[in-house]
Each structure stands twice: as C-alpha cells, then as structure tokens.
Amino acid sequence: MSEAITIADIYKLFERTEAQFAEFQKEAERRNVEAERRSAEADRRSAEAEQRNAEADRRNAEADRRSAEADRRRAEADRTMEELKKLVRATTEAVNNLTTPLCLFIEEMVEPAVVQLFQERGIDVTQTMSRLKSKRPGAAMEIDILAVNGSELVAVECKSRLSKDDVDDFLDRLQRFKLAFPQFRDFQVYGAVAGIEIDQGIDSYAYRRGLFVIKQSGETVKIINDAQFRPLGFA
Template identity: 40%
Template sequence: MSATAAEMSWDEIKALLAELAIQSKETDRKFQETDRKFQETEAQMRETDRKMREVFERFDKLSRRFGDLGNRLGEFVEAMVEPALVDLFRARGLDVSEVHRRVTSRRAGEAIEVALLVVDGDTAVAVECKSRLTREEVERHVERMNKFKRLLPKYADMRVHGAVAGIVVDEDAIEAAQAAGLWVLAPSGETVALKNDPGFAPRVW
C-alpha cells in the first residue's frame, strides 16, 4: 500500500519529486523526438511531392514529344501513300481521281476524321494511315467506316470502300483487314502497293 504525503519523509518526497522530474524530462524528450520525426516526415513528404511533380512534368513533356512524333509519322505515311492512290485503285477497277486530306465531321455528339479520302463519280475510298498497322487499328477503322455515311451524308449515295496503310504492317493486320473487306497498302520499293489477294472482293459501305 502506497504511503500518503503526510506519512512520507522529506527525503522520500524529494526522491519522488526527482523521479517525477526525470519522467517529465523523458516525456519531454519523447515529445521532442516525435515532433522531430513529424518534421522529418513532413520534409520527406514535401520532397516526395516535389519529385513526383518533376516526374509528371517530364512525363507530360515526353507525351507531347511522342505525340508530335506520332503526328509527324502519320503525316509521313499520308505523304508516302497519297501520290499512288489514284493509280492503284484505278488498276483495281475503281473510278477515282481526287484525293482529299483530313476529312472531318461532327454531328449529334459523334465525330469522324478520315486521313485520306479518294473520290470521284459514285465511288469513294476512306484511307486510314498509321506508322505501324496492327489488328487493333484495322478494327478501329472498321468502326470508323460503320459511321462514315451517317456523319458524312454528302457521300450517302456513293459506293464507299475502306482502306488501311502503314509503314510497318503486321501479318495479322493484313488478315484482319481482308476479312473485314478493307484494302491494305504497304511500302514496296520507293512507293506503296496493295497487299490484298488477287481475288479480294472489297466491302461496300
């Protein structure tokens, strides 16, 4: 049973006060240590935040650079493909003579952009150009073709075909394009050539 203050001697009281003082100092030291750790943590968080901002800024710059590069590559493919389009499609029996770049339309919340549109008379060919042509790009162009006449009604009465072109063309992209009824264009020497089988029958949208 602990002694009351009246029962304690002066020496015992001094010893108790000394012990309390030591405990108080230890508590104060722990508080200071905790505060120091909080400050260190806050400083580390600020440093982490600064580094994250730097990373995001660098990523944003790289994204813009690669986006610009992608746009330039797309323009390069268009420039490579465009001069050969009329002759290539005429050789396959399509009566075309005009090539229009970047045909766009926005209607009822939908949008469409066609890289190259080859037209004349009652025939049109919508050509999508990519630096690398993949199966996924082929599928996206089929989706584009499915809304072509709805978003570009001036061509509603024409026979519309689809075509895809690339500097590098995956084999499964050629298979997917032919299965979907799309023409496929790829580099051949200093120009481009149609890669479809001789008996290929293009889809008419």
Template identity: 40%
Template sequence: MATTADDVWRLLGELAVAQKETERRFQETEQLLKEQSQEAERRFQEAERRFQETEQVLKDQARKTDRQIQQVNQQIGNLGNRLGEFVEWQVRPAAVRLFRERGIAVRQLASDVTIEAGEDSLEIDLLVVNGDEAVAVEVKSKLSHTDVNEHLERIAKFRRLSPQHRSMKLMGAVAGMVVPPEVARYAYHQGLFVLAQSGDSMVILNDDKFKPKAW
C-alpha cells in the same frame, strides 16, 4: 519487563524518524517517476515531430514524383503526336500515287477531316476522293487489331454523318509505319486497303486479287 515512559518516548521518536524517512523516499520516488514521465513525454513529442517531418518529406516527394510523371506523360504524348504527324506526312504523298496505281484516280486528298452532325462527330486522318469514289484512311505509327475495328466503325459512321458522300462508293484503308502481319491479314479480310512502310517508301500490301469492301 515493564515498559517505562522513556521507552514509549524512544519508540515514538523512532517511529517519527522512520515516518520521515518513508516520506523522503516516497518524495524521491515521486520525483523520479515525474522525471521519467517528463522524459517519456519529451521523447514522444520528439518522435511525433520526426514522424511529421518524415510525413511531410514523403508528401513533398510524392507531389514531386506526380509532377515528374505528368511531365513524362506529356512528353510521351507530344512525341506520339509528332510521330503520328510524321507517319501521316509519309502516307499523304504516297496515297495519291498508290491509289492511282489501283485505279482510283485521286482528284482530292484532305487531312484531318472532321464531320459533325448534332452531338455526333468523327475525324478521318486522310480522305481520298476522285469524284465518285472515296477512301477513308486511318493512320497509325503501329497498327493494331483495335485500330482496324475502330476504323471499320468510323467508316460506317462516316457514311451516316456525311450526306455529301452518300452517292460515292466509300472504301477504307489503314496505314502504319509498323504493321504486324497478323493485323495486315485481318484488315485485308475486312476489305480494307493496307498501307505500310517498306524501306524508304509506302506500299499497299494488298495483292491483285484483293476486292475492297464498299460501304
């Protein structure tokens, strides 16, 4: 069938209408994608904001926890210092009596003796002196093998850093409110006097056969 001019114009009109519909749908799709993109961006920004808020809360809690830990450590340290002072004041008056009973006629007892020689230094909790003999005493709330070893090193160092005591017979002792039996035996065999809490008083655990080491 022959195509007339009217048919051509009708087809062109239909194409124009179809093109406009396609453009409309394209614009609608583009707008929908734009709105979805904006919504996704909004949600992302909201998630980022919440993440930053959560991160800040966690940082604040971490700082608060650190402060609390520091406060607890400080309180424990203060308690340990007070307990150490209490044990030392328990040992101090007993040391005079106990060493006199062992034949060391105490004439002088000094607490927290610090000796410095150049850049080197040491501290002795209690120093018992009777003229020609001296006993360096280390005091702990609970005595350990490490405490004994450190005190043995301290005594040797004391002899080297304290010329005024070199002519004396230097001995050592360890004392504690709690002294485990194995630690007491170890200190005994190292030649140290061992003082421990027994009931309401301090006692020397070393038997009569004990011979103190002299440095």
C-alpha cells in the same frame, strides 16, 4: 485527610512516565521510519514520473523529427511529380511535333499510289481527296485520304504505327461515314489502313475486319491483302 506520598510512589510514577516515554519514542521512531519510507516512495515515483516525462519528451521529439521528415519527403515527392509532369508534357509535345510531319509524310506517300492500287483491285476510283473533315453532331470526324469515283469510294487511315485501337477507331468512323458526309450516301464505301509500322498481328486483324492493308514497299506502298480478300462494304 489524604495519604502521604512515599518514595515508593514517586519511583512508580517515574517508572510509568519512563515507560510511556519509551512507548512514545518507539511510536515516534516508527512514524519516522514510515515517513522516510513514504518519502522514498514519493522520490521513487517522482523519479519514475521524470523518467516517463523524459521518455515522452524523447518520443515527442522523435515524432516531430519523423513528421518533419515526412513533410520533407512529401515536398520532395511533389517536386519530383511536378518535374515528371513537365517531362511528360515536353515529351508529348516532342512526340506530337515528330508525329504530325510523319503522318503527313505517310499521306504524301500513300495518296499518289491509291488510285492505281485500288484500280488493280477492281475498284475504279479516279480521284483523291485529303483531310476530309466533318463537324456534324454525332459524326464529327476526319478522313486522311479519300479515293473516289462516281459510285464507289475508299476511305484511307494513315498511321506512322498502326495499332488495334487505330483499326477499331477507324471502323467506328466508317460506320458513321455517310452520316458525316451525306453527299456520299449513295456510294459503296470501303476502308483501308496504312502504316509504316504495323503492330504484330494487326494486319491480319484489319484483313479479317474487311479492310485493305497498305504497307511501305521501298519508296512506294502496296496492298498486302491476298487475291482471296473481299472488302467489307459500309452502309
């Protein structure tokens, strides 16, 4: 036979139930607090992610802007370069148009005088030729003026402005002259350079290389080499 339940037993049951309820309520509150904390953390991280996304969008927009600016500058540079090329072409054409008549003017000034000039220097030339051209392989060249007699000749290079490169180029051609013009293979060959303007020191340079130097003198020209000068013969 089971024992009878007393009022005291019922009170104890209520007390235990109340204690368990309080524990459950406390755990529920703790979990709510933890859930709220996690929710707040999630919100914070979400806000940070949004901020990072916004920053990334801003940087992407800035990168796009800079890329567009770079493209614009490249296009501007290309346009400027094309304009510069056109200017260079136009300038080159203008210089060429100016230089060609000027070179012809120099040749027309020098050619009538060279026979007498070289005769006075002991080279008994008697006739001149102009624009002598050769297209022989390895010796293609053009000689502006050639003063010649039966055994000697002087090749003359005419420039509006005589530079070291001009002198060196002419010396190279003189070395190959007889290959270019075999009809003169038995001649004694000398060289001369003529210029309205001569770069500083180039007259002395040409002198030392054995070339006659011809300069403008009033309405005619003269040889400026001194009496001690001995021209170089080119074999």
